[in-house]
Amino acid sequence: MGISVVGLAAIVMLAFLFLKVPVFISVFAGSITYFALTPNVPTQIIAQRVIAGIESIPLLAVPFFICAGVYMNYSGVTKRVMNFAEALTGHMNGGLAQVNVLLSTLMGGLSGSNLADAAMQSKMLVPEMERKGFSKEFSSVVTAASAMITPLIPPGIAMIIYGSIANVSIGKLFIAGIGPGVLLCLSMMILVSVISKKRGYKPVREKFIAPREFMSAVKGAALPLLLPIIIIGGIRIGMFTPTEAGAVAIVYSLFLGFMYREMGFKDVVNGLKETVASTASIMLIVGAASAFAWILTKERIPQQVTEMIVGMISNKYIFLMAVNVFLIFVGMFIEGNASMIVLVPLLAPVAAAYGINEIHFAMVFIFNSAIGCITPPMGTLMFVTCGITKCKIKTFIKEAIPFYILLFVCLILLTFFPVFSTGIVNLFY
Structure with a gap:
């Protein structure tokens, strides 16, 4: 009875998602379906x-x-x-496209949001x-694809959500x-260089920037680029927790804003408004998905899924490939944070049963979620970028x-060579 009701609740949730109903309403509708059809389960539990x-x-x-x-x-x-990124890559084939990719990587350590970056x-x-x-098509694709790097570079919001769900060190x-x-x-920079050389996209300059100009660019970007080092270093030596690191990042960003004299009181207020709006949208999804995750736990769905998958698949690498295919398919239709909150409680225990390192599996999962952001039909990065640049989805x-081919190759490397995700962690810890 319980499992069939959970199945119906999942169908309701997916149906709403396919109809493009907001994610938190879709997940909440699935939870309400379960509580409405299950006797002796108080509805107050949803709110709790x-x-x-x-x-x-x-x-x-x-x-x-x-x-x-x-x-x-x-x-x-x-x-x-951006000036620093241009100083480093402006002489390469496809100069501004290379700047685009490197800027996304550097801003990943500052913004933490792929949509904001795109x-x-x-x-x-x-x-x-x-x-x-x-x-226009190439410029839009490079912008959307490079924005995928943002959630991978610390401090990515996806890592915070994953760590809080799976109880993994953020x-x-x-x-x-x-x-x-x-x-x-x-x-991605190699691919951009190959395509640019083939199409004749010119570099920004013929030679590497003059030493004096390069040092000027380094000087301008030095303080902002210290932020990721402060965050990671502070967490590693125990000066502050990842949560407290966020507060440190706010103070540091305000310090830079007032030091550069480009931020006023009005900007501070507008920034708070944007923060409230963005946080609210994420927390609505987290809250709704938490209720659905409670349903899965109550019905012992994770344990049953673990037993079923382990019984069917004997090799952990075959399991990882199956997870990749599944998550890419899910990412085509469901927003990354929602899929993470619902699926991590299901898949993380299975990965642990295979002896897969929890950090390695987390990176594979987050990378898959990032790919879903630019794949049709629901890729959020694709729609945000095309909406601003006016690029047609078909040509994009x-x-x-x-x-896409490059992303799948990187996913395979990340899946079969854990050193990409765990190597630096082992050095630090």
């Missing part, structure tokens, strides 16, 4: 689980890092980091790329993200094919 789901101390880091990222955008940091670069870099002769997840982030950045998908 929603509140309990967002009361988690680690989740306090979410509004802190969102706020820090918003203030970084107001403080003029983006322009300075929106910012769609406004700042894509018009300039088009003026330099890049096609500090270790922050450090683990560096390997996959750098892998994706370097491989066609142009993105080489990038």
Whole structure:
């Protein structure tokens, strides 16, 4: 009885998601279906689980890092980091496209939000790329694909949510993200160089920047780029927790904003408003999904899934490949945070049963969620970027094919070579 009702609740949730109903309403509808059809289960539990789901101390880091990222955008940091990225890559084939990729990587340590990164670069870099002769489709694809790097570079919001759900060290997840982030950045820069050389996309300059100009660019970006080092170093030596690191990031971003004299009181207020709106949207999903996760736990679904999968699949690498295929399919239709909150309680115990390192599995899961952000039909990064650049979805998908292939290659490397995710963690800890 219980399992059949859970199945019906899952069908209701998926149906709502396919109809493009907001994610938190879709997940909440599935939970209500279960409680309505299950006798002797008080409906008050829904409210209790929603509140309990967002009361988690680690989740306090979410509004802190969102706020820090918003203030970084107001403080003029983006322009300075972009100048530094241009100084490093402007002489390469496809100069501005290379700047786009490197800027996403560097801003990943400052903003933590892939959508904010894609929106910012769609406004700042894509018009300039088009003026330099890049096609609108290529510029849009590079912007959306490189924004995928943002949630992998610490402090990514996805890592905070995953760590709070799976009870995994958020500090270790922050450090683990560096390997996959750098892998994706370097491989994407190589692909951009190959495509740019083939199409004749020119570099920004013929030679490497003059030493004096390079040092000027380094000087401008040095203080902003210290933030990830402060966060990781502070967590590692025990100076503060990941949650407290978020508060440190806010103070540091305000310091930079006022030091550069590009942030006023009005910007502080607007930044708080943006933080509240962004945090509310995430917490609504977290709360609704927490109620649904309670249902799965009550019906012992994770344990049954573990027994079934372990009975069917004997090799952990076959399991990981099956998870990859499943998560990519799910990512095509369901927003990343929602799928993470519902699926991590199901899949993390199975991975543990196979003896898969919890940090390695976390990075595989987060990387899959990131891929879902640019795959049709529901890719959020694809829609945000195309909405700003006015690129047609059809031409975007066609142009993105080489990038999709690259992402799958990187996913295979990350899946079969744990050193990409656990190597740096083992050095630090």
